[in-house]
Amino acid sequence: MxxxxxxxxxxxxxxxxxxxxxxxxxxxxxxxxxxxxxxxxxxxxxxxxxxxxxxxxxxxxxxxxxxxxxxxxxxxxxxxxxxxxxxxxxxxxxxxxxxxxxxxxxxxxxxxxxxxxxxxxxxxxxxxxxxxxxxxxxxxxSGTILDSARLRCGLSEHLNVAQNNIHAYVFGEHGDTSFIPWTGAYVSGVSLDEYYDIAKSMGKEVKEVDKDAMLEYVQKSGGQIIKRKGATFYAVSASVCKLCSILTSSSDSITTVSSMMHGEYGIDDVCLSTLTLVGPNGIQGKVPMRMNKKEIEQLHKSADALKEVIAQINLD
Structure with missing residues (x-):
């Protein structure tokens, strides 16, 4: 160290x-x-x-x-x-x-x-x-590393499975146009949709996740915390410190951080979060994740919303 x-x-x-x-x-x-x-x-x-x-x-x-x-x-x-x-x-x-x-x-x-x-x-x-x-x-x-942590927390509580067994992510803007690519949501090596039947076969009663409600939980958590205690800082700090440990590790990790897009998913000249290989040499590149047409459209919507803001600010 x-x-x-x-x-x-x-x-x-x-x-x-x-x-x-x-x-x-x-x-x-x-x-x-x-x-x-x-x-x-x-x-x-x-x-x-x-x-x-x-x-x-x-x-x-x-x-x-x-x-x-x-x-x-x-x-x-x-x-x-x-x-x-x-x-x-x-x-x-x-x-x-x-x-x-x-x-x-x-x-x-x-x-x-x-x-x-x-x-x-x-x-x-x-x-x-x-x-x-x-x-x-x-x-x-820091992008949606915190949003993804909130998602894992919410899914863990709903499924009653440890957070480190949940592999699901929030993509796009750290803000109102973020979205969850459910195509890539897994409980360890099992897709979320498959997991319900597996849990049922073990005698566990697990209701299907209300996907809209889960996205709302992720997006509104910050506002709810601010309303109750005035500011958010514990979870974001934990997320950033985890990122520091990734940057000082001996090998790379994959996480959702914000960086410049160069044509990935057809998006260019804007920073937002997708799966990214990060390590001691910083950002190594984007890891393409299989998404359906609707999810790619949601990513483009997020990119367009950010570009609209960028167009209105003064960089000089």
Missing amino acids: SSKITVIGAGSVGSTIAYTLSNQNVASEIVLIDINKEKVEGEVMDIAQGTCFRDPISIVAGEYEDAKDSDIVIITSGIARKPGQTRIELTQTNVNILKSITPEIVKVAPHALYIIVSNPVDIMTYVFTKISGLPENQIIG
Whole structure:
């Protein structure tokens, strides 16, 4: 374990990522950067004081230059949507924040793998890809890795089967046009549709999944959590830290992250999530999954919705 990870943004998500990383064996150095110096110093002090229960780790409240030689940089900076604010207005505000961060961090950490978490994540990943000047394999949007985790959680509870036996994914935008390609939904090596009969033969009463309701559960979970507690940060942090462990592993993994499309499924010049081979060298490429005509149409719908937003923002 010798990875250096920089987290930019010490809000709920960024600080929880730093805290979660401090409890894992993924990083030996963590740098937390935020424009609010007092906040970031307080977060680091709080996190560092709990690290006596693990192997030694360095955690500092830093400036951009402290990110030098980072293996991974995680960008979480941005503001939450305010009442009455349109999605486009929020997007432009967060794009402007990203435009101010990008040259500063890329200058000191040009070889790092970048994980974009700031929302709207697919747009932010696209913008960072366009303005950073970095090779695309170094840029990974957290995309629908959280949505897919929510799906596995929901299916696990419905089927009463461990989450690690559920292989199902959410594709497209991390947002309202995301969808579940049920063609690729499996319980271990058995398709979801086949599993009902198998469970029944074992005396287990398993109702068929209401697919529309499950998609709604995935899409609305974030809003429900925000309504109840004000923000979401535990599950997204766990997802990002899992991505960090993938990027520091000895071999590649397949997951749903957002990256630039180059003709896959007939989609080009937009970032969204499909199955992607990711590992210590960043993104290695897309893994084509068999989908039916309706599912491919849903992916195109998601891409078109994102392109419509991109067309309305200022990248200069």
